[in-house]
Amino acid sequence: MAGLNKVILIGRLGRNPEVYTSESGNKKITVSLATSERYRDKEDNWQEQTEWHNLVAIGNLANDIAEGRRNYAKGDLMYVEGKIRYRQYTNQNGVLCNVTEILVDRMMQLASARPPQQSSYGQPYSPATEPAPTGYVPQNNPNMREEGDDLPF
Numbered sequence: 001m002a003g004l005n006k007v008i009l010i011g012r013l014g015r016n017p018e019v020y021t022s023e024s025g026n027k028k029i030t031v032s033l034a035t036s037e038r039y040r041d042k043e044d045n046w047q048e049q050t051e052w053h054n055l056v057a058i059g060n061l062a063n064d065i066a067e068g069r070r071n072y073a074k075g076d077l078m079y080v081e082g083k084i085r086y087r088q089y090t091n092q093n094g095v096l097c098n099v100t101e102i103l104v105d106r107m108m109q110l111a112s113a114r115p116p117q118q119s120s121y122g123q124p125y126s127p128a129t130e131p132a133p134t135g136y137v138p139q140n141n142p143n144m145r146e147e148g149d150d151l152p153f
Helices: 059-066
Strands: 007-013 018-021 027-040 046-058 077-090 096-109
């Protein structure tokens, strides 16, 4: 039976993309992407959990970014499609390191590209100040409330 390895992420770039060029001239781009979810804990306080994803682009996408045809920067809100890849390497100290990364097939900037520097209330922007969707409770979170708590129905 065949399997499916598909990842779809929406998040903000944590740094500017870095370009690497091999001896043969092939381009590789690496960048980090942050995804966050918000939930209320048992004490009714908002909590935010951020996951960081290592993105790798090669081929035409990497060439487009490296040559400036796609201009992505830290803070950009991105839609990413790809597949998860696990690999290992031995570092210079002889330690075996495990790496999890997303090999990107498709990447595009979403409409609200960069967070505003100031909110409409004059406060500095922070993702933690964005309201969470009403009734949203993330799945598989050990701190999440019992099902049915504070639900309007």
